[in-house]
Amino acid sequence: MHCNWGVVKAQDIDKAKAGEIVESNKAMKFHVLNPDILDYIKKARRGPQAVTLKDMGLITAYAGIHSGSKVVEAGTGSGLLSMYLAHTINPGKLVTYELREDFRAIAIENFERFGFKNIESKLQNIYDGVDEKELDAIILDLPEPWDVIPHAQKALKVGGRIVSYSPSVNQVNKFSTALPEIFSQETFECIQRHWKPDTMRPDTQMIGHTGFLTVARKLE
Amino acid sequence: MHCNWGVVKAQDIDKAKAGEIVESNKAMKFHVLNPDILDYIKKARRGPQAVTLKDMGLITAYAGIHSGSKVVEAGTGSGLLSMYLAHTINPGKLVTYELREDFRAIAIENFERFGFKNIESKLQNIYDGVDEKELDAIILDLPEPWDVIPHAQKALKVGGRIVSYSPSVNQVNKFSTALPEIFSQETFECIQRHWKPDTMRPDTQMIGHTGFLTVARKLE
Amino acid sequence: MHCNWGVVKAQDIDKAKAGEIVESNKAMKFHVLNPDILDYIKKARRGPQAVTLKDMGLITAYAGIHSGSKVVEAGTGSGLLSMYLAHTINPGKLVTYELREDFRAIAIENFERFGFKNIESKLQNIYDGVDEKELDAIILDLPEPWDVIPHAQKALKVGGRIVSYSPSVNQVNKFSTALPEIFSQETFECIQRHWKPDTMRPDTQMIGHTGFLTVARKLE
Amino acid sequence: MHCNWGVVKAQDIDKAKAGEIVESNKAMKFHVLNPDILDYIKKARRGPQAVTLKDMGLITAYAGIHSGSKVVEAGTGSGLLSMYLAHTINPGKLVTYELREDFRAIAIENFERFGFKNIESKLQNIYDGVDEKELDAIILDLPEPWDVIPHAQKALKVGGRIVSYSPSVNQVNKFSTALPEIFSQETFECIQRHWKPDTMRPDTQMIGHTGFLTVARKLE
Numbered sequence: 001m002h003c004n005w006g007v008v009k010a011q012d013i014d015k016a017k018a019g020e021i022v023e024s025n026k027a028m029k030f031h032v033l034n035p036d037i038l039d040y041i042k043k044a045r046r047g048p049q050a051v052t053l054k055d056m057g058l059i060t061a062y063a064g065i066h067s068g069s070k071v072v073e074a075g076t077g078s079g080l081l082s083m084y085l086a087h088t089i090n091p092g093k094l095v096t097y098e099l100r101e102d103f104r105a106i107a108i109e110n111f112e113r114f115g116f117k118n119i120e121s122k123l124q125n126i127y128d129g130v131d132e133k134e135l136d137a138i139i140l141d142l143p144e145p146w147d148v149i150p151h152a153q154k155a156l157k158v159g160g161r162i163v164s165y166s167p168s169v170n171q172v173n174k175f176s177t178a179l180p181e182i183f184s185q186e187t188f189e190c191i192q193r194h195w196k197p198d199t200m201r202p203d204t205q206m207i208g209h210t211g212f213l214t215v216a217r218k219l220e
Numbered sequence: 221m222h223c224n225w226g227v228v229k230a231q232d233i234d235k236a237k238a239g240e241i242v243e244s245n246k247a248m249k250f251h252v253l254n255p256d257i258l259d260y261i262k263k264a265r266r267g268p269q270a271v272t273l274k275d276m277g278l279i280t281a282y283a284g285i286h287s288g289s290k291v292v293e294a295g296t297g298s299g300l301l302s303m304y305l306a307h308t309i310n311p312g313k314l315v316t317y318e319l320r321e322d323f324r325a326i327a328i329e330n331f332e333r334f335g336f337k338n339i340e341s342k343l344q345n346i347y348d349g350v351d352e353k354e355l356d357a358i359i360l361d362l363p364e365p366w367d368v369i370p371h372a373q374k375a376l377k378v379g380g381r382i383v384s385y386s387p388s389v390n391q392v393n394k395f396s397t398a399l400p401e402i403f404s405q406e407t408f409e410c411i412q413r414h415w416k417p418d419t420m421r422p423d424t425q426m427i428g429h430t431g432f433l434t435v436a437r438k439l440e
Numbered sequence: 441m442h443c444n445w446g447v448v449k450a451q452d453i454d455k456a457k458a459g460e461i462v463e464s465n466k467a468m469k470f471h472v473l474n475p476d477i478l479d480y481i482k483k484a485r486r487g488p489q490a491v492t493l494k495d496m497g498l499i500t501a502y503a504g505i506h507s508g509s510k511v512v513e514a515g516t517g518s519g520l521l522s523m524y525l526a527h528t529i530n531p532g533k534l535v536t537y538e539l540r541e542d543f544r545a546i547a548i549e550n551f552e553r554f555g556f557k558n559i560e561s562k563l564q565n566i567y568d569g570v571d572e573k574e575l576d577a578i579i580l581d582l583p584e585p586w587d588v589i590p591h592a593q594k595a596l597k598v599g600g601r602i603v604s605y606s607p608s609v610n611q612v613n614k615f616s617t618a619l620p621e622i623f624s625q626e627t628f629e630c631i632q633r634h635w636k637p638d639t640m641r642p643d644t645q646m647i648g649h650t651g652f653l654t655v656a657r658k659l660e
Numbered sequence: 661m662h663c664n665w666g667v668v669k670a671q672d673i674d675k676a677k678a679g680e681i682v683e684s685n686k687a688m689k690f691h692v693l694n695p696d697i698l699d700y701i702k703k704a705r706r707g708p709q710a711v712t713l714k715d716m717g718l719i720t721a722y723a724g725i726h727s728g729s730k731v732v733e734a735g736t737g738s739g740l741l742s743m744y745l746a747h748t749i750n751p752g753k754l755v756t757y758e759l760r761e762d763f764r765a766i767a768i769e770n771f772e773r774f775g776f777k778n779i780e781s782k783l784q785n786i787y788d789g790v791d792e793k794e795l796d797a798i799i800l801d802l803p804e805p806w807d808v809i810p811h812a813q814k815a816l817k818v819g820g821r822i823v824s825y826s827p828s829v830n831q832v833n834k835f836s837t838a839l840p841e842i843f844s845q846e847t848f849e850c851i852q853r854h855w856k857p858d859t860m861r862p863d864t865q866m867i868g869h870t871g872f873l874t875v876a877r878k879l880e
Contacts, residue, residue: 061277497721
């Protein structure tokens with residue numbers, strides 16, 4: 001393990017318990033922690049633009065999903081959101097669709113590295129259809145989410161939800177106006193601003209935009 | 221069931237399945253849905269100012285909690301966040317502290333009405349101490365969250381997190397500067413802005429502020 | 441003068457100097473001030489949706505206008521922005537175009553009431569053309585600002601600017617993509633958030649959106 | 661004139677009229693423009709952190725100042741805001757206080773380079789007092805703006821305004837609570853978000869914070 005603060009021996013880390021301290025050859029001290037889902041997300045290999053933790057929390061909350069939920073996601077991308085969703089719905093199973101073989105390979109590498117058992121990865125275009133039925137939620141992070149609406153309508157249970165994440169207002173407009181009346185819907189964005197609590201001021205630089213979320217619930 | 225669109229018979233609703241339609245005496249049609257956690261939160265009785273769904277999602281994500289997590293929360297308030305947390309960590313148990321008997325009564329009414337089995341409600345001041353040990357997370361929505369820090373330090377497992385929700389920058393400053401160095405920490409707010417997707421513009425009126433979140437992780 | 445705190449005699453106010461106090465029949469005390477531009481804007485008669493003071497400041501700053509500038513504005517609306525602009529460029533003259541006679545009547549009433557001499561109001565559709573030449577700036581608050589671009593190109597001096605104010609992203613997109621390459625351009629919004637300085641927190645309710653500003657400069 | 665696109669001869673630029681094109685030795689074409697206040701601000705030499713154009717517009721609007729206003733500013737810093745204010749109130753005179761000789765030297769260099777005649781620069785601590793009387797506005801960008809309040813109270817005309825710009829909520833709180841009741845007051849921030857109009861989305865990176873503005877009006 002090489003970093004700016006020296007070299008730490010892997011066997012020292014392996015032997016240590018959570019909370020113990022290991023030392024690098026530069027005598028810097030490191031806390032050893034058991035990794036959790038947030039560590040997995042930070043350490044995962046990243047290919048395409050990944051959804052932020054803020055949006056993962058919002059997607060999950062507005063989808064109304066939890067342990068045992070049946071959820072489909074597309075596209076997989078690097079699989080970071082997949083891991084968050086799978087973690088939330090465990091022992092429920094997440095099915096995730098991805099068209100590009102290269103992205104899927106990164107995602108599968110992440111799922112295996114962090115030991116996820118409840119994710120099924122499909123090399124399949126969700127615009128062609130959704131195989132699953134009676135879903136609690138469908139999570140979309142796709143360029144043309146409106147093409148999934150007819151499939152989602154069949155695949156969702158009554159009361160189930162689509163949550164679609166899009167960076168552009170244009171996509172939001174097309175998705176929203178394509179939703180038939182049997183869906184209730186709302187659209188919002190959340191602008192995250194970090195603060196410096198000691199000087200009581202926001203950070204100067206911030207991420208001004210990630211994506212808009214449209215949440216649609218199937219009513220009949 | 222009386223509303224602006226007429227009267228619907230309770231027995232009609234009881235007989236209906238999810239997705240079926242019942243009619244009011246004014247011939248208005250209503251979709252019958254099985255309620256889920258988001259319906260419970262919307263329909264819960266509210267006493268003190270409740271945490272929004274946006275913040276529930278963010279608190280859960282940044283706390284890194286999920287099915288099976290051991291979590292303590294204070295104060296209970298009307299119990300809306302309690303229900304969201306309990307739902308997320310089920311079958312893990314949520315212990316929630318509340319000092320005021322009147323708030324606690326509202327919360328317990330909500331828990332019973334919606335059938336929550338994995339919430340333990342304590343009429344107890346968390347400033348006096350935390351009984352639980354090896355916690356994954358402690359969630360605070362309190363006027364003086366800094367008074368909980370010494371107790372949280374003992375009650376959290378190594379790698380566990382405190383998430384504190386406060387409306388005022390002053391509270392954030394006091395909480396943050398009271399955290400000892402064995403906690404890593406970050407503070408942020410999320411400003412939620414709803415959009416009208418058809419006219420491609422944000423709503424004119426919006427909620428400008430709910431609260432700041434400080435997330436602290438115990439490192440040793 | 442009738443208000444919630446009683447009746448104040450107009451002749452008492454007329455006799456008073458700035459800073460003096462007059463009393464209502466309920467013994468409430470009122471400070472008498474000389475009105476300035478901000479008072480005019482607050483007290484003006486309002487018909488259509490008016491531009492906020494925040495946006496007036498931003499429009500003026502990004503237009504780069506000041507005492508002596510030659511400026512055209514459309515549409516006039518209730519004339520609040522007209523008054524702000526005229527005040528800024530005085531003794532320069534503002535020419536303001538308005539298609540609707542009812543709006544123009546409200547605006548002229550405001551201009552006369554507050555004694556503005558440097559505003560020329562035209563009952564004319566700016567989509568048909570701009571009569572003026574060598575303008576420093578053209579300020580647009582119109583449903584289809586892109587229809588003004590060819591006219592603005594002729595009417596602006598080299599280095600002059602268009603500032604277009606639109607509530608919808610769709611309008612912004614159409615205006616921006618219609619601008620020929622001889623214009624440099626930028627688009628932004630400013631989200632104004634009021635704070636309670638005593639409790640160190642933002643107001644709960646806020647105006648989430650007024651409009652987007654696109655600033656374009658004619659380079660040749 | 662050297663830049664990434666080659667070398668342009670200064671005499672070519674001097675000979676050219678606004679809107680004409682000069683060529684670099686790499687055959688790149690450049691538009692020649694007459695500089696205006698926004699060009700001066702962009703090209704000014706910068707020492708300490710400068711106020712943004714957005715805040716210049718807001719400060720001016722909320723101060724209610726215009727051609728002929730009598731204004732005092734402190735501290736001068738690099739003099740960018742000074743130039744904007746002086747430009748707005750011309751032929752009114754701006755008096756600007758600065759404690760640090762090095763900052764003042766940068767500011768004076770800027771004032772002279774761009775030909776400002778209506779700025780008087782004082783090497784003087786405004787905490788010790790304000791020499792001027794019957795001011796329309798006092799603009800403060802200082803670490804301890806509350807120390808100026810007693811002086812401002814004397815120096816402002818009735819109906820005049822202080823606008824104080826501070827990066828920290830703590831400063832805002834101290835300034836606001838130090839204002840005596842004869843001032844009305846409001847505090848806000850404006851979060852500027854740039855957009856990409858072609859793809860209809862906000863920029864990913866943005867400036868999350870510049871400063872809070874407190875506007876106080878002297879009522880008697």
